[in-house]
Amino acid sequence: MELTQLGTSDLKVSRIALGTDQFGTRVDRAAAKKIIFSALDAGINFIDTAHIYGDGRSEELIGDAIASVRDKVILATKGGHPHTGGPSPKNLRLELETSLQRLKTDHIDLYQVHFIIGQYTPLEDILEVLRDMQTSGKVCCFGASNFYTWQLYRANDLCARSGQAGLVSIQSHYSLLERDIEAELIPYCEHTGVGLLPFYPLAGGLLANRYRRGIEPGSDTRAGQLDWADRFFRYYATERNFDLIDLLSAFAQKRGRSLAELSLAWLLTRPAVCSVIVGASKPEHVLVDSRACDWNMSNEELAEIGSILGDKNRYLRYPRRLWWEVR
Numbered sequence: 001m002e003l004t005q006l007g008t009s010d011l012k013v014s015r016i017a018l019g020t021d022q023f024g025t026r027v028d029r030a031a032a033k034k035i036i037f038s039a040l041d042a043g044i045n046f047i048d049t050a051h052i053y054g055d056g057r058s059e060e061l062i063g064d065a066i067a068s069v070r071d072k073v074i075l076a077t078k079g080g081h082p083h084t085g086g087p088s089p090k091n092l093r094l095e096l097e098t099s100l101q102r103l104k105t106d107h108i109d110l111y112q113v114h115f116i117i118g119q120y121t122p123l124e125d126i127l128e129v130l131r132d133m134q135t136s137g138k139v140c141c142f143g144a145s146n147f148y149t150w151q152l153y154r155a156n157d158l159c160a161r162s163g164q165a166g167l168v169s170i171q172s173h174y175s176l177l178e179r180d181i182e183a184e185l186i187p188y189c190e191h192t193g194v195g196l197l198p199f200y201p202l203a204g205g206l207l208a209n210r211y212r213r214g215i216e217p218g219s220d221t222r223a224g225q226l227d228w229a230d231r232f233f234r235y236y237a238t239e240r241n242f243d244l245i246d247l248l249s250a251f252a253q254k255r256g257r258s259l260a261e262l263s264l265a266w267l268l269t270r271p272a273v274c275s276v277i278v279g280a281s282k283p284e285h286v287l288v289d290s291r292a293c294d295w296n297m298s299n300e301e302l303a304e305i306g307s308i309l310g311d312k313n314r315y316l317r318y319p320r321r322l323w324w325e326v327r
């Protein structure tokens with residue numbers, strides 16, 4: 001699998017990253033190990049987790065599984081989720097130490113601030129903690145997650161002014177069914193080189209044909225098993241989205257591809273996207289999803305997908321789209 005530079009860092013990451021937020025809940029120890037090794041076999045070298053995932057079990061299972069291959073993995077984790085106290089300096093310091101222990105490693109390649117929305121720690125204080133983490137050698141580089149564009153801009157501006165290394169990447173919700181970040185975040189990332197790492201790329205399975213219109217989620221799906229995933233499913237399972245899913249599935253099928261492959265391959269063509277974080281609950285998922293990388297979409301294919309999505313009038317927002325351009 002092709003490797004690419006992770007935003008403004010020197011790290012080289014695979015274009016598909018393994019997401020592990022179901023490890024330790026739906027995915028047990030044995031399955032987690034199989035999924036991780038299927039991913040490595042498929043050429044994926046980038047694993048994303050978080051202090052909060054599975055109440056710490058995700059990091060523990062990853063730490064156990066990769067102990068013998070740690071040097072082959074670019075390991076990303078996050079701290080400072082609002083449900084564990086947010087990114088206060090004290091909390092970030094504590095969570096980093098716990099993550100290192102669980103992951104059985106002496107350093108994190110990419111440490112991401114999970115959220116800074118809805119909390120009141122000054123950005124300057126957060127950046128000071130990150131600087132200490134890097135100086136101690138426990139973290140190679142930093143990323144943002146779920147930031148507003150202005151917060152990312154401000155963070156990197158403060159870093160540049162003080163000579164501190166900035167945030168090299170940002171994780172954001174982005175898929176064929178959720179494109180809000182195209183208005184501001186993506187142009188910012190394109191302009192500065194900050195790498196975009198989309199999460200929920202398959203809309204939790206909707207874009208992998210795991211759910212059917214008018215049929216309740218199956219008991220083997222995550223919406224059938226987890227409350228929050230069920231709420232996510234009901235939010236995105238609209239008539240309009242199922243219409244899009246039908247058209248996009250037919251488009252993929254005509255080319256001998258799956259909807260999941262199409263969804264990931266499309267994201268890989270979007271500006272600023274360096275690696276797409278996909279969740280898997282079975283090793284087979286990783287194998288299918290990694291095939292997306294060898295679909296280099298042509299301009300004609302992208303135009304056809306754009307017309308299915310209704311791009312012309314829908315997604316460009318002011319000030320990139322001006323009133324006299326609307327037809």
Ligand SMILES: NC(=O)c1ccc[n+]([C@@H]2O[C@H](COP(=O)([O-])OP(=O)(O)OC[C@H]3O[C@@H](n4cnc5c(N)ncnc54)[C@H](OP(=O)(O)O)[C@@H]3O)[C@@H](O)[C@H]2O)c1
Pocket residue numbers: 018019020021022048049114145146171172198199200201202203204205206208209210220221222223260277278279280281282284285286288289
């Ligand atoms: N920074 C943040 O705040 C944040 C938030 C959310 C997620 N993330 C990261 O992003 C990762 C990805 O998100 P996600 O797992 O929630 O959503 P996702 O990648 O959109 O959906 C994953 C689900 O899609 C289904 N799937 C995947 N590949 C498939 C295939 N080839 N065929 C059929 N079904 C397939 C599986 O559903 P079933 O299990 O039901 O079969 C799988 O659990 C997370 O693991 C996490 O690392 C970050």
